[in-house]
């Protein structure tokens with residue numbers, strides 16, 4: 001039976017099962033500022049973190065690089081633990097400061113089969129560098145013009 | 160996922176709706192020039208953006224697109240007589256010119272001025288390339304005519320077909336933006352279709368089924384780049400332009416003609432798909448043209464005398480389970496165009512986007528919806544002219560190219576993705 005307008009009404013009307021567990025990581029200060037505002041909206045299973053590049057925030061001595069993130073209320077969190085039940089990773093960047101972290105996150109997600117996306121804020125040279133830094137590590141790269149755009153993507157992904 | 164009210168905003172294009180007003184900022188294809196082949200041709204009923212209109216070419220060759228229904232008592236002018244200077248209603252003989260002006264009311268005295276006060280809504284209808292274009296918005300804001308390359312190359316270099324799709328325009332457009340379905344739904348076409356097969360790009364396409372995506376904003380809309388692994392240190396990029404609101408081009412393959420679509424709302428549950436193929440610098444060969452007319456490539460075959468596909472929802476698109484089992488087609492449906500329309504119509508006339516479960520590979524679609532919504536709201540709230548109205552935005556091409564890994568596709572392809580008359584397309 002073709003899906004006519006009348007027939008379309010009989011689509012099973014139940015919510016899609018399984019909440020998505022999205023992790024959002026801002027890779028530099030300007031990205032964190034945008035993410036903070038987005039994080040204030042109501043989200044499903046999404047959790048938000050920022051990353052600051054400083055010595056030892058990327059541990060490469062372990063078998064697989066792990067990194068130290070900060071939750072929105074300032075607590076320390078380890079990437080490896082936060083990825084345990086995640087199924088999507090969205091990285092936000094305005095420049096290439098977080099290149100090392102992007103690589104660690106990308107590898108960790110590949111290993112665990114977690115979907116990745118990168119949102120680049122702004123244009124110009126800095127943002128161009130961010131594209132280069134994230135390209136190998138995000139299945140999708142998208143230029144975003146700001147908060148509104150970031151929220152749109154997270155909503156579309158049911159974060 | 161989209162909230163239900165956003166879904167409604169993007170899918171409703173009737174008069175007075177935000178998306179309807181957005182569409183009314185642009186020149187859009189109304190019908191093919193072949194539908195009014197000569198002066199005095201029979202008039203054609205055309206529904207666009209939920210308005211019922213009648214297109215005609217009067218005895219002196221002027222094109223008109225006017226309200227379908229006679230001002231007198233609402234009879235369809237489709238039954239009318241197409242005369243030297245206008246269309247005469249079959250009921251009581253009122254006559255209208257191409258501007259919708261009533262020029263004769265036979266029941267009134269010879270010198271009556273009554274008819275001067277009767278005018279039907281009319282929109283301009285102009286022939287550019289093989290298409291008759293109209294503009295349904297405020298005459299004071301009428302933009303310069305369209306400059307898409309396929310309607311400006313010499314006629315022997317271009318071919319356009321049209322089909323009726325029984326779904327909302329947006330789910331049809333989304334298929335044009337989403338290139339991640341090509342390696343699945345159209346996989347067989349890459350091998351067999353005369354207008355696709357045998358390009359180097361196809362090998363890259365099929366060798367890497369998990370491509371990466373990059374979405375870049377440009378003045379008129381988006382460029383969506385999809386990259387796959389190529390030789391050491393290189394990526395194979397396929398770049399799809401979207402010019403707002405509804406022009407998309409498929410990245411080219413080898414020396415095959417370049418193709419694309421315009422997805423035009425008929426009403427909220429139906430759309431016209433205008434499908435073109437062209438060569439920027441050479442004539443189409445007889446074989447290419449024949450293949451298009453036979454419904455290969457992105458074209459299809461319509462029921463004779465109509466624009467409804469021969470494969471349609473009433474015959475389950477002539478689904479062939481055996482061919483599906485043998486791997487000749489992935490979905491069992493033959494032909495790239497109907498592979499798309501069958502699936503898009505199967506979603507129902509207006510798909511419920513609050514029930515979707517999108518993935519990162521859908522980013523082009525996510526971004527396109529966001530841009531449409533932003534443009535519709537900016538127009539409604541602040542009267543901002545949307546992207547894609549300026550004909551300079553139309554001068555884009557799709558691209559397929561191998562680039563070094565570190566190259567930015569958008570910076571590397573500025574020239575390749577722009578129209579340069581006399582310059583061949585950039586295609587692998």
Ligand code: FES
Nearest residue numbers: 229231232248251
């Ligand atoms: S209804 Fe058309 S002339 Fe009377």
Ligand SMILES: [Fe+2]
Nearest residue numbers: 334340345499
């Ligand atoms: Fe398709």
